[in-house]
Amino acid sequence: MTEKSAPPNGRPPHEVVAATLRERIRAGDLTEGTRLPTQKHLVSEFDVNRTVVRQALETLKREGFLTDTGRGAPPTVAVPATQSEAPxxxxxxxxxxxxxxxxxxxxxxxxxxxxxxxxxxxxxxxxxxxxxxxxxxxxxxxxxxxxxxxxxxxxxxxxxxxxxxxxxxxxxxxxxxxxxxxxxxxxxxxxxxxxxxxxxxxxxxxxxxxxxxxxxxxxxxxxxxxxxxxxxxxxxxxxxxxxxxxxxxxxxxxxxxxxxxxxxxxxxxxxxxxxxxxxxxxxxxxxxxxx
Structure with missing residues (x-):
């Protein structure tokens, strides 16, 4: 998948990357406290540019799935506080x-x-x-x-x-x-x-x-x-x-x-x-x- 190619379900590339990483965290494939793979690794894995990866990471940080550990270091996987699902x-x-x-x-x-x-x-x-x-x-x-x-x-x-x-x-x-x-x-x-x-x-x-x-x-x-x-x-x-x-x-x-x-x-x-x-x-x- 590239930024210009059609992503699955017509979703923007950064949403697809974020959804994949989010599911890995929920499934336990990426455990709490461990480092996320480097941006270079994610660019290669998902066949996107660095901007797409950064957008995906920012989304996950806002949702509480990642913590920003500082400039130059990959973020750390976190488990967000359970949000109320009550309607x-x-x-x-x-x-x-x-x-x-x-x-x-x-x-x-x-x-x-x-x-x-x-x-x-x-x-x-x-x-x-x-x-x-x-x-x-x-x-x-x-x-x-x-x-x-x-x-x-x-x-x-x-x-x-x-x-x-x-x-x-x-x-x-x-x-x-x-x-x-x-x-x-x-x-x-x-x-x-x-x-x-x-x-x-x-x-x-x-x-x-x-x-x-x-x-x-x-x-x-x-x-x-x-x-x-x-x-x-x-x-x-x-x-x-x-x-x-x-x-x-x-x-x-x-x-x-x-x-x-x-x-x-x-x-x-x-x-x-x-x-x-x-x-x-x-x-x-x-x-x-x-x-």
Whole structure:
């Protein structure tokens, strides 16, 4: 593999080198306290240039797999402190990951959810980062899929009468409110001159979302289940007892195909999730109605 050749899975060469060394450390092939092979050795082994090796080593140092022992000496293998794998709520996790995603030169975000309320709330941190010039992407491309207004959905619905149209009407009002807010929020970044290219397209599918999915820069997937609950809501002055879903407080589970990818199964989940979203978008989605 060279810097100019196509690396496995289309990943940048330094990510491939970092992933290989990371796996050797986890497997015990490179034990804690031992010296890593020299950069010259790694350049030869992976058939890359020294810059690629340095980038890979810097990645592993940030993750805690290596300690920098000084100039001229190979770093020492370390075992990073165990990081919490506990999922966070949608609002917290998505906000943090969106901020990191906006560090990319070209940002892509795909969202599959019920209304985009969580997406809207979580985007505020990244928007502030753009306004403060801490985040400087050149383009942002967003694709959103929500349920079709014409679909018969399993949830939400009135507890005593599944066919009562008021619950569906309320859902459609929420969809229009949040999708319009999302579009205006993103387009505002372009209109104010912060980002040169911004695209936000909303489409629908005739299906009930039982989970939410966010795909960031095609290297990260955040997925969470919609848990059904009983809830009282207000619609046009009326109190309605409905079966609804836990949205913004639902847990999100993160998978990565990037530098911090743990194994091929995790990378495959991200890849398959992206292909699943693309299949909906390309084959059965329809434009979100204007009114």
């Amino acid at each position: 966070q709520t949608s609002g917290t996790e998505l906000s943090e990951r969106l901020y990191e995603a906006f560090r990319a030169k070209h940002v892509t975000i795909d969202s599959f959810s019920l209304t985009t309320e969580t997406f809207n709330s979580a985007l505020s941190g990244a928007r502030l980062g753009v306004f403060d010039r801490e985040l400087t992407p050149e383009s942002v491309t967003v694709r959103v899929i929500v349920p079709s207004p014409t679909a018969r959905l399993a949830i939400p619905r009135l507890i005593d009468d599944p066919d009562d149209p008021r619950v569906v009407e309320r859902l459609h009002e929420l969809q229009r409110t949040w999708t319009n807010a999302l579009r205006l929020s993103l387009e505002g970044l372009r209109d104010r001159g912060h980002i040169a290219e911004v695209s936000c397209e909303i489409r629908t599918v005739a299906a009930t979302p039982l989970h939410k999915l966010y795909l960031l820069n095609r290297t990260e997937a955040l997925m969470g289940y919609y848990r059904v609950l009983e809830q009282q809501v207000t619609h046009q002055g009326e109190q309605l007892d409905i079966f609804d879903v836990l949205g913004i407080d639902a847990n999100l589970y993160r998978s990565s195909a990037g530098p911090d990818c743990r194994d091929e199964q995790e990378a495959s989940f991200v890849k398959d999730s992206q292909q699943w979203f693309n299949s909906l978008w390309d084959h059965i989605s329809e434009p979100f109605p204007a009114n």
